[in-house]
Amino acid sequence: MTEGAKGLVAGKVLKRDAHGRVHSTKEHRLAVLAEFVRSGLTGPQFARAAGIPYQTFTSGARGREGK
Numbered sequence: 001m002t003e004g005a006k007g008l009v010a011g012k013v014l015k016r017d018a019h020g021r022v023h024s025t026k027e028h029r030l031a032v033l034a035e036f037v038r039s040g041l042t043g044p045q046f047a048r049a050a051g052i053p054y055q056t057f058t059s060g061a062r063g064r065e066g067k
Helices: 026-039 043-050 054-062
Strands: none
Touching (some): 026 043, 043 054
């Protein structure tokens, strides 16, 4: 996974709003979670590697539990 700090995740350029927040599609979030499962990394390790704040990552992952 590429570095999110540069606005790149999984080879895609992510647009940021005026406050620096990244808004992603449901499909992109699902792809990131699938990549997490395949990676074998812990949540904090994956979030750091992806350039995603850990709290943001866990809130997205928590919403997918049991589905």
